[in-house]
Amino acid sequence: MASIEQAERRAPWILLSPALTAVGLLLLVPLVFVLVYSFWLRSAVGGIDATFSFNNWAEVLGDRFYRDILLQTIKIALITTVVCALAGYPAAYFIARVKGVNRGFLLLLLMLPFWVSYIIRTMSWINILGVSGAVNSLLQAMGIVTDPIQMLYNETTVVLGLVHYLLPFMILNIYVSLDGIDTTLEDAAHSLGATRWQAFTEVTLPLSMPGLGAGALLCFVLGAGTYITPIILGGPRDAMFANLVFDAIITQLDWPLGAALSLALLVVLGTVVVVYNRFAGLGQLAKGLG
Numbered sequence: 001m002a003s004i005e006q007a008e009r010r011a012p013w014i015l016l017s018p019a020l021t022a023v024g025l026l027l028l029v030p031l032v033f034v035l036v037y038s039f040w041l042r043s044a045v046g047g048i049d050a051t052f053s054f055n056n057w058a059e060v061l062g063d064r065f066y067r068d069i070l071l072q073t074i075k076i077a078l079i080t081t082v083v084c085a086l087a088g089y090p091a092a093y094f095i096a097r098v099k100g101v102n103r104g105f106l107l108l109l110l111m112l113p114f115w116v117s118y119i120i121r122t123m124s125w126i127n128i129l130g131v132s133g134a135v136n137s138l139l140q141a142m143g144i145v146t147d148p149i150q151m152l153y154n155e156t157t158v159v160l161g162l163v164h165y166l167l168p169f170m171i172l173n174i175y176v177s178l179d180g181i182d183t184t185l186e187d188a189a190h191s192l193g194a195t196r197w198q199a200f201t202e203v204t205l206p207l208s209m210p211g212l213g214a215g216a217l218l219c220f221v222l223g224a225g226t227y228i229t230p231i232i233l234g235g236p237r238d239a240m241f242a243n244l245v246f247d248a249i250i251t252q253l254d255w256p257l258g259a260a261l262s263l264a265l266l267v268v269l270g271t272v273v274v275v276y277n278r279f280a281g282l283g284q285l286a287k288g289l290g
Helices: 002-037 055-062 064-097 101-115 118-129 134-141 155-179 184-191 196-207 209-224 228-233 241-251 255-279 283-289
Strands: none
Touching (some): 055 064, 064 101, 064 155, 064 209, 064 241, 064 255, 118 134, 118 228, 155 228, 184 196, 196 209, 228 241, 241 255
C-alpha cells in the first residue's frame, strides 16, 4: 500500500521531469553563468578578468544615467500598455460577440501579424512615416505641406511601434476572458433595469479584468524588455534599458557590465510579475498564451 502511494506521489514529478530538465538547462544554468559574469571585470585588452568584484553592480546601481534610462523604459512600457488596453478592449469585445464563422475569420486576421517578422513589421513604419514615406507623400500631394514632416526617431514613434507589436497580445488575452463570460448575465442585468452601459461596467468589465490584467502584464514586460523598436524608430534620447545591454555586450564587448545590466532589468520585471501573481495570479496569463 505504501509503495503505491509513493508511486502516485512520484508520478507527477516523473511526468514533469522532461520540462524541468529543459528549464534547468536552458534557463537556470545560463542564468547562473550570467550572474557569475556580472561579478567579473572587463580586462584592459577587451577580455574578461575572472576576478570577483562589485564594480559592475556599483556602476549600475550608483550611476544616475542607468536609473534615468530605467525610468524612461518603465514610462514607455506603461504608456504602451495603456494604449494597448484602450485600443484592444473594444476589438476583443467585438470579436467575442461576433457569431459563427466571422469570429474565426477575425481571429485569423488577428494572428496574421505573427506570420511576419517583428523586425520587418517595425521597419515598415519607416516607409509609412519617413521623410519620403506614404504619409508625407500624401500630405505633399494634397498640398497640405510643402516640406516633409519629421515624424520618426522620437518617443511617440517608439510607442507606436510597440503598440503595433504588442496589441495582438492584449486583444487575445481580453478575448479569452470575454469569451468565457456567460452573455445571459448581461441579459439578466437588462431585465433588472440596467442600461447597456451599466450592464457592461458592472457585469462584463469586472469579469473580464483577469484577461485585461494578463494582457497588461504581457505588454509591459515585453515592451520594457525590447531593444529592436527603439533602435529602428527611436532617436539617441529614446534608448531603453535593453539597448544598454545590447551596447555593452555587442558594441563595447563588456560582457560583465552587460550581465549586470541584464540582471538588473530581470529583477525589475520579475518584481512586476511577482506583484501581479500576488494579486491576480498567472493562471489567466497561461490561458491567454494558450
